[in-house]
Amino acid sequence: NAGVTQTPKFQVLKTGQSMTLQCAQDMNHEYMSWYRQDPGMGLRLIHYSVGAGITDQGEVPNGYNVSRSTTEDFPLRLLSAAPSQTSVYFCASHATGDYGYTFGSGTRLTVV
Amino acid sequence: GQQLNQSPQSMFIQEGEDVSMNCTSSSIFNTWLWYKQDPGEGPVLLIALYKAGELTSNGRLTAQFGITRKDSFLNISASIPSDVGIYFCAGRAGGTSYGKLTFGQGTILTVHP
Numbered sequence: 001n002a003g004v005t006q007t008p009k010f011q012v013l014k015t016g017q018s019m020t021l022q023c024a025q026d027m028n029h030e031y032m033s034w035y036r037q038d039p040g041m042g043l044r045l046i047h048y049s050v051g052a053g054i055t056d057q058g059e060v061p062n063g064y065n066v067s068r069s070t071t072e073d074f075p076l077r078l079l080s081a082a083p084s085q086t087s088v089y090f091c092a093s094h095a096t097g098d099y100g101y102t103f104g105s106g107t108r109l110t111v112v
Numbered sequence: 113g114q115q116l117n118q119s120p121q122s123m124f125i126q127e128g129e130d131v132s133m134n135c136t137s138s139s140i141f142n143t144w145l146w147y148k149q150d151p152g153e154g155p156v157l158l159i160a161l162y163k164a165g166e167l168t169s170n171g172r173l174t175a176q177f178g179i180t181r182k183d184s185f186l187n188i189s190a191s192i193p194s195d196v197g198i199y200f201c202a203g204r205a206g207g208t209s210y211g212k213l214t215f216g217q218g219t220i221l222t223v224h225p
Contacts, residue, residue: 033212
């Protein structure tokens with residue numbers, strides 16, 4: 001049981017480039033979310049999903065897109081990377097009735 | 113949006129000492145969660161609290177859900193070096209906010225042997 005798997009672990013982008021951060025879970029969880037972590041600011045919610053085909057914005061959605069075509073996968077797309085998007089990104093999932101999210105190990109993104 | 117204020121921001125303690133940290137919110141939460149994050153890893157759930165006034169323990173960790181539903185605290189007794197890390201509180205409101213967690217800024221804990 002792999003839990004929540006995020007790829008890549010590290011990425012360097014140039015300003016204006018696009019990329020997709022991958023997230024997959026094998027626990028058949030309905031809920032999935034993306035957070036970014038910046039020093040002194042905790043984790044902030046970017047987008048979340050309550051099931052396949054359903055997504056909604058979180059606290060800091062600008063510059064990011066998501067889709068949820070399957071229960072297992074929840075990719076996060078950066079359309080045109082900016083230095084302000086330099087951060088550590090975490091994907092998380094949980095099942096209905098289970099209030100505690102299971103987190104992946106993160107993707108450390110640097111935009112230069 | 114909802115705000116969670118977590119304090120202290122950092123703590124430097126000696127092994128064997130007890131630790132206390134807390135979170136306060138500007139609004140009511142239905143669930144309080146406490147997570148620990150080790151370097152290079154994602155947060156791991158320590159304790160979940162579901163009812164106002166609830167006091168829950170997990171080994172040397174004890175957490176409480178405040179009566180007003182706007183605060184929670186975490187205590188760690190007899191700290192050991194492996195307690196080092198960042199501790200986060202998180203809250204979940206009800207209704208359409210189900211699935212959304214709001215996190216505090218984190219408490220960085222350093223334990224000196």
